[in-house]
Amino acid sequence: xxxxxxxxxxxxxxxxxxxxxxxxxxxxxxxxxxxxxxxxxxxxxxxxxxxxxxxxxxxxxxxxxxxxxxxxxxxxxxxxxxxxxxxxxxxxxxxxxxxxxxxxxxxxxxxxxxxxxxxxxxxxxxxxxxxxxxxxxxxxxxxxxxxxxxxxxxxxxxxxxxxxxxxxxxxxxxxxxxxxxxxxxxxxxxxxxxxxxxxxxxxxxxxxxxxxxxxxxxxxxxxxxxxxxxxxxxxxxxxxxxxxxxxxxxxxxxxxxxxxxxxxxxxxxxxxxxxxxxxxxxxxxxxxxxxxxxxxxxxxxxxxxxxxxxxxxxxxxxxxxxxxxxxxxxxxxxxxxxxxxxxxxxxxxxxxxxxxxxxxxxxxxxxxxxxxxxxxxxxxxxxxxxxxxxxxxxxxxxxxxxxxxxxxxxxxxxxxxxxxxxxxxxxxxxxxx
Amino acid sequence: xxxxxxxxxxxxxxxxxxxxxxxxxxxxxxxxxxxxxxxxxxxxxxxxxxxxxxxxxxxxxxxxxxxxxxxxxxxxxxxxxxxxxxxxxxxxxxxxxxxxxxxxxxxxxxxxxxxxxxxxxxxxxxxxxxxxxxxxxxxxxxxxxxxxxxxxxxxxxxxxxxxxxxxxxxxxxxxxxxxxxxxxxxxxxxxxxxxxxxxxxxxxxxxxxxxxxxxxxxxxxxxxxxxxxxxxxxxxxxxxxxxxxxxxxxxxxxxxxxxxxxxxxxxxxxxxxxxxxxxxxxxxxxxxxxxxxxxxxxxxxxxxxxxxxxxx
Numbered sequence: 001x002x003x004x005x006x007x008x009x010x011x012x013x014x015x016x017x018x019x020x021x022x023x024x025x026x027x028x029x030x031x032x033x034x035x036x037x038x039x040x041x042x043x044x045x046x047x048x049x050x051x052x053x054x055x056x057x058x059x060x061x062x063x064x065x066x067x068x069x070x071x072x073x074x075x076x077x078x079x080x081x082x083x084x085x086x087x088x089x090x091x092x093x094x095x096x097x098x099x100x101x102x103x104x105x106x107x108x109x110x111x112x113x114x115x116x117x118x119x120x121x122x123x124x125x126x127x128x129x130x131x132x133x134x135x136x137x138x139x140x141x142x143x144x145x146x147x148x149x150x151x152x153x154x155x156x157x158x159x160x161x162x163x164x165x166x167x168x169x170x171x172x173x174x175x176x177x178x179x180x181x182x183x184x185x186x187x188x189x190x191x192x193x194x195x196x197x198x199x200x201x202x203x204x205x206x207x208x209x210x211x212x213x214x215x216x217x218x219x220x221x222x223x224x225x226x227x228x229x230x231x232x233x234x235x236x237x238x239x240x241x242x243x244x245x246x247x248x249x250x251x252x253x254x255x256x257x258x259x260x261x262x263x264x265x266x267x268x269x270x271x272x273x274x275x276x277x278x279x280x281x282x283x284x285x286x287x288x289x290x291x292x293x294x295x296x297x298x299x300x301x302x303x304x305x306x307x308x309x310x311x312x313x314x315x316x317x318x319x320x321x322x323x324x325x326x327x328x329x330x331x332x333x334x335x336x337x338x339x340x341x342x343x344x345x346x347x348x349x350x351x352x353x354x355x356x357x358x359x360x361x362x363x364x365x366x367x368x369x370x371x372x373x374x375x376x377x378x379x380x381x382x383x384x385x386x387x388x389x390x391x392x393x394x395x396x397x398x399x400x401x402x403x404x405x406x407x408x409x410x411x412x413x414x415x416x417x418x419x420x421x422x423x424x425x426x427x428x429x430x431x432x433x
Numbered sequence: 434x435x436x437x438x439x440x441x442x443x444x445x446x447x448x449x450x451x452x453x454x455x456x457x458x459x460x461x462x463x464x465x466x467x468x469x470x471x472x473x474x475x476x477x478x479x480x481x482x483x484x485x486x487x488x489x490x491x492x493x494x495x496x497x498x499x500x501x502x503x504x505x506x507x508x509x510x511x512x513x514x515x516x517x518x519x520x521x522x523x524x525x526x527x528x529x530x531x532x533x534x535x536x537x538x539x540x541x542x543x544x545x546x547x548x549x550x551x552x553x554x555x556x557x558x559x560x561x562x563x564x565x566x567x568x569x570x571x572x573x574x575x576x577x578x579x580x581x582x583x584x585x586x587x588x589x590x591x592x593x594x595x596x597x598x599x600x601x602x603x604x605x606x607x608x609x610x611x612x613x614x615x616x617x618x619x620x621x622x623x624x625x626x627x628x629x630x631x632x633x634x635x636x637x638x639x640x641x642x643x644x645x646x647x648x649x650x651x652x653x654x655x656x657x658x659x660x661x662x663x664x665x666x667x668x669x670x671x672x673x674x675x676x677x678x679x680x681x682x683x684x685x686x687x688x689x690x691x692x693x694x695x696x697x698x699x700x701x702x703x704x705x706x707x708x709x710x711x712x713x714x715x716x717x718x719x720x721x722x723x724x725x726x727x728x729x730x731x732x733x734x735x736x737x738x739x740x741x742x743x744x745x
Contacts, residue, residue, distance in 0.1 A: 148573040248470035255463035277718040281484035365566035403569040
């Protein structure tokens with residue numbers, strides 16, 4: 001089954017209004033004293049009707065906005081105008097809903113006692129209904145934001161033919177073809193060879209998948225190597241930058257260093273530099289000392305770029321650990337290093353975790369440095385994914401599979417870290433502000 | 434009496450020295466802790482920057498022989514027709530990015546903040562584009578901008594607008610690239626605004642409510658003033674980021690159509706790595722750094738003045 005794109009957008013707007021109806025109507029009806037299920041049912045109706053009216057409005061508004069002679073502006077005006085008209089309509093209609101149960105309700109106030117802590121204005125039914133509309137906006141915007149990622153995930157499981165179908169297929173038969181062709185080198189077989197291969201019973205499942213395309217797997221692709229490089233480089237540079245960052249952050253946090261503020265600002269400024277400014281001299285320097293296209297070279301560079309971030313972030317975390325703990329340890333005869341390792345480190349674990357993840361994401365995703373400072377030996381995956389485009393016809397499914405596989409670790413890590421997201425993201429902004 | 438007491442508490446010469454030694458040894462420990470980090474910074478951050486400045490006055494050959502040429506590189510740069518184009522482009526990029534992406538995070542942060550459930554979920558959803566590697570996002574955006582079967586032209590089809598050539602049309606190439614950048618960056622900014630919003634005390638809103646302020650007024654008189662310092666800072670950071678943009682135009686348009694999407698960094702890359710003219714490229718990077726620095730310092734001055742005026 002094919003869904004052409006314009007239909008997708010119609011469905012998208014329709015879904016928005018269903019969502020608005022489903023979330024806002026129960027709020028209104030509850031305040032008027034109706035049961036919850038009735039509200040949900042009515043909400044579905046209101047949503048469907050609202051969506052239909054919206055489409056109708058788009059058709060009606062079309063000639064008016066066409067006369068503007070500015071197509072983009074016209075489209076925006078019809079969308080916003082249509083939405084505003086429906087919202088006003090709903091708001092007016094809501095006053096005509098009869099109150100069930102003899103009008104016990106105080107005007108504007110909540111019907112049932114408010115037993116949870118909230119702001120005064122938030123118990124007003126109109127506010128709560130608007131709240132539901134706002135929630136719908138947030139949900140639908142989130143869906144829109146996710147489209148690129150979702151599309152990529154879908155394409156990864158499509159067959160070669162489905163991936164390039166126009167209009168794009170929404171429902172398709174999932175296959176692992178994309179992943180297999182990404183990770184392997186293959187040879188095209190002729191009919192005799194295919195028949196011969198089909199006789200064999202030592203084929204693994206991935207061999208059979210490719211056999212249906214008339215290909216035999218003859219080895220690993222370069223991408224496997226790129227992925228391994230990415231893992232080694234991102235991993236080592238993360239460990240290094242967090243380790244060195246911890247030491248430096250501890251020094252900044254616990255000792256009085258002359259010119260401390262200037263030094264810290266100097267460190268932060270390396271992160272603000274345009275990467276290309278340092279890349280040119282580093283490129284020349286690395287060629288002279290044979291670090292171009294090697295693991296140590298690129299690891300060192302990523303470490304430096306993450307280090308400024310990790311020093312700042314970790315300093316904040318260490319500042320929060322009371323000095324008294326280590327001072328007690330020092331009095332008890334620990335050396336500085338022991339106190340650092342046995343008292344400070346265990347308490348800074350959350351900070352270390354947050355820093356690790358942000359450093360890893362940077363090194364894992366980095367594109368420009370890897371493009372300019374590596375060629376083959378130490379090249380990571382991000383610059384090589386677009387270059388898959390060039391080799392013998394575009395294998396969209398393979399590209400999508402590579403992207404998806406590459407994205408999954410980062411997404412998992414982000415999810416595990418969600419509590420520290422804010423802190424990691426705001427570090428620079430808050431420090432400077 | 435008092436004087437005698439003071440005299441007694443002064444350090445003897447001996448203890449002064451020991452105190453100095455103690456402080457010195459303390460300092461040495463501190464520097465030992467910092468040494469590895471400082472070494473890394475020196476080697477791959479500070480030294481290269483210094484070398485960049487040096488190279489901008491040299492004719493650099495890839496075989497390692499460099500000759501001093503004085504201000505030749507800078508004179509050449511002034512005659513380069515790309516100079517004006519690049520900065521005009523940057524200005525347009527910055528305006529588009531402010532137009533398309535500056536207020537969206539504020540709006541979203543306010544919406545999410547008002548939600549009672551699933552706040553954390555939306556945080557992650559909106560942050561997700563930020564963790565997608567640019568090189569991968571670009572591939573998907575090519576699909577979206579595809580003139581024949583792309584998503585965007587599909588949307589326009591609903592309104593009966595003819596298909597656009599997003600990346601090939603000189604009028605559309607810049608906003609199209611800014612859209613990609615906005616998509617990749619607005620999650621972070623939204624989170625920053627969210628954390629800033631969390632600091633506003635509830636009492637302010639309650640007082641406003643009791644005084645009969647409408648929701649719009651509450652946002653205008655409480656939320657926005659509170660966000661203002663952060664907004665001004667993020668304005669600068671956004672401009673700085675846009676001027677330095679490289680990957681998006683490099684992968685999507687290669688600076689085309691014509692030189693419509695040529696950015697300073699892209700031009701530097703072309704000069705350095707395509708034409709191997711390292712000295713000339715360094716002169717460009719020096720100029721870029723100076724422009725960015727002047728911009729940041731200017732912002733700092735203006736900002737300080739504003740804060741001072743508010744305090745008085």
